[in-house]
Amino acid sequence: MSAAHGDEELGIAAGEASAGTRPVAGARGPDLGDPLVECLLRLGDDRLILGHRLSEWCGHGPILEEDIALSNLALDLIGQAASLLRLAGEVEGRGRDEDALAYFRDGVQFRNCLLVEQPNGDFGVTMVRQFLFDAHSVLVWEALAAGGHPGLAAVAGKALKEDKYHLRHSSEWVVRLGDGTAESHARVQRALDDLWRFTGELFRRDAVDEAVAAHGIALDAAAIRPRWDAIVDDVLARATLVRPADAGMRHGGRTGRHTEHLGHLLATMQIVARSHPGAAW
Amino acid sequence: MLTQDDALRIVGTVPDPEVPVISVVELGIVRDVTVAPDGGVAVTITPTYSGCPAMREIERDITAALTAAGAPRVELRTVLAPAWTTDWIGPEAREKLRRYGIAPPGKAEPAGLITLMRARTPVPCPWCGSRDTELRSEFGSTACKAIHVCRSCRQPFDEFKAF
Numbered sequence: 293m294s295a296a297h298g299d300e301e302l303g304i305a306a307g308e309a310s311a312g313t314r315p316v317a318g319a320r321g322p323d324l325g326d327p328l329v330e331c332l333l334r335l336g337d338d339r340l341i342l343g344h345r346l347s348e349w350c351g352h353g354p355i356l357e358e359d360i361a362l363s364n365l366a367l368d369l370i371g372q373a374a375s376l377l378r379l380a381g382e383v384e385g386r387g388r389d390e391d392a393l394a395y396f397r398d399g400v401q402f403r404n405c406l407l408v409e410q411p412n413g414d415f416g417v418t419m420v421r422q423f424l425f426d427a428h429s430v431l432v433w434e435a436l437a438a439g440g441h442p443g444l445a446a447v448a449g450k451a452l453k454e455d456k457y458h459l460r461h462s463s464e465w466v467v468r469l470g471d472g473t474a475e476s477h478a479r480v481q482r483a484l485d486d487l488w489r490f491t492g493e494l495f496r497r498d499a500v501d502e503a504v505a506a507h508g509i510a511l512d513a514a515a516i517r518p519r520w521d522a523i524v525d526d527v528l529a530r531a532t533l534v535r536p537a538d539a540g541m542r543h544g545g546r547t548g549r550h551t552e553h554l555g556h557l558l559a560t561m562q563i564v565a566r567s568h569p570g571a572a573w
Numbered sequence: 574m575l576t577q578d579d580a581l582r583i584v585g586t587v588p589d590p591e592v593p594v595i596s597v598v599e600l601g602i603v604r605d606v607t608v609a610p611d612g613g614v615a616v617t618i619t620p621t622y623s624g625c626p627a628m629r630e631i632e633r634d635i636t637a638a639l640t641a642a643g644a645p646r647v648e649l650r651t652v653l654a655p656a657w658t659t660d661w662i663g664p665e666a667r668e669k670l671r672r673y674g675i676a677p678p679g680k681a682e683p684a685g686l687i688t689l690m691r692a693r694t695p696v697p698c699p700w701c702g703s704r705d706t707e708l709r710s711e712f713g714s715t716a717c718k719a720i721h722v723c724r725s726c727r728q729p730f731d732e733f734k735a736f
């Protein structure tokens with residue numbers, strides 16, 4: 293496929309359509325600010341938004357054990373996000389802590405990838421989304437744990453252990469559902485086909501990635517890609533699922549251009565903190 | 574004034590809020606206890622999991638115990654590296670866990686390895702000792718536990734996950 297057809301950036305219209313986000317006129321090519329802060333926000337926002345998505349399952353899991361498991365994953369991810377956003381606030385030096393960054397930024401200021409903000413769908417959709425993310429996340433943490441930024445390496449070393457458990461869990465569910473009944477197979481194949489277009493964004497490299505390399509943060513997408521491919525291909529083969537073609541890839545989350553789903557998520561996540569600023573419970 | 578040994582002993586009386594049969598020191602999350610010349614105590618702790626919801630309660634409990642013992646001020650610090658591992662739980666604490674009905678953790682996996690679809694060694698039942706047990710879920714009532722069921726005595730039980 294051609295690059296032009298394989299890679300599409302979301303227009304600002306999607307951001308405007310979402311509740312709780314403020315459209316920014318001519319936001320193409322926005323000033324990305326301090327690259328290190330941007331990098332930490334990207335890592336933190338991925339985990340905050342996915343953690344919130346998973347928390348939406350609390351009380352709705354298909355079985356009790358899985359309900360508990362999804363809440364455990366959510367807790368790990370939100371804990372990781374808190375560490376990353378705290379670090380981002382410290383580097384930024386404008387007095388914003390992790391709560392300020394989580395609850396008092398609008399949609400266009402969020403830097404998470406589009407994959408994590410996609411709705412939960414059925415359990416199969418949630419597990420496929422989780423698997424695609426986890427397989428990437430363990431490789432990112434592995435690189436960062438060995439990296440030259442001590443604060444980030446400490447977070448990464450800890451998160452790597454957690455996400456290995458996550459990946460094992462999501463892989464096993466993808467296999468169980470893919471290699472399960474005709475119904476479960478059809479559903480996870482559809483989930484994979486739907487979510488695949490958000491995977492390209494995980495491997496895009498831009499000026500932020502180039503700049504943070506100077507801080508010893510070497511997230512080499514080209515090195516991570518083949519290892520991610522190997523994990524994904526292995527699990528999909530065991531699951532008897534077909535890997536979709538890399539067509540119509542979407543991106544934009546890293547610069548604040550999100551799908552319509554993020555605004556709705558933020559409206560729920562931020563309402564209490566914004567309605568009662570400074571409240572403690 | 575508290576001596577170094579006093580301070581460490583007092584912190585060692587603070588139970589883990591989620592698994593109260595072992596102390597926070599036995600759990601391995603207390604990394605350092607230092608008494609300053611003025612008697613103030615600095616305690617360095619590390620979380621078990623990034624999202625462990627008990628950390629604030631643990632900080633409060635440690636502060637309360639040291640204050641009750643006469644420390645004029647208590648300072649809590651959190652470190653993330655080196656990352657906590659269940660290998661820091663000693664043999665005595667493991668036996669306490671087992672008697673409490675929680676299967677103690679096995680050896681933590683070496684860092685960096687990603688073992689998918691690994692064959693799991695059955696975890697011995699803490700109630701009857703049988704190895705005829707089955708993993709029900711890798712995520713249990715708290716972040717640090719997995720749920721198993723024993724086929725011999727038919728009891729469900731928690732396992733402290735190797736981490």
Ligand SMILES: [Zn+2]
Pocket residue numbers: 698699700701702703723724725726727728
């Ligand atoms: Zn038994």
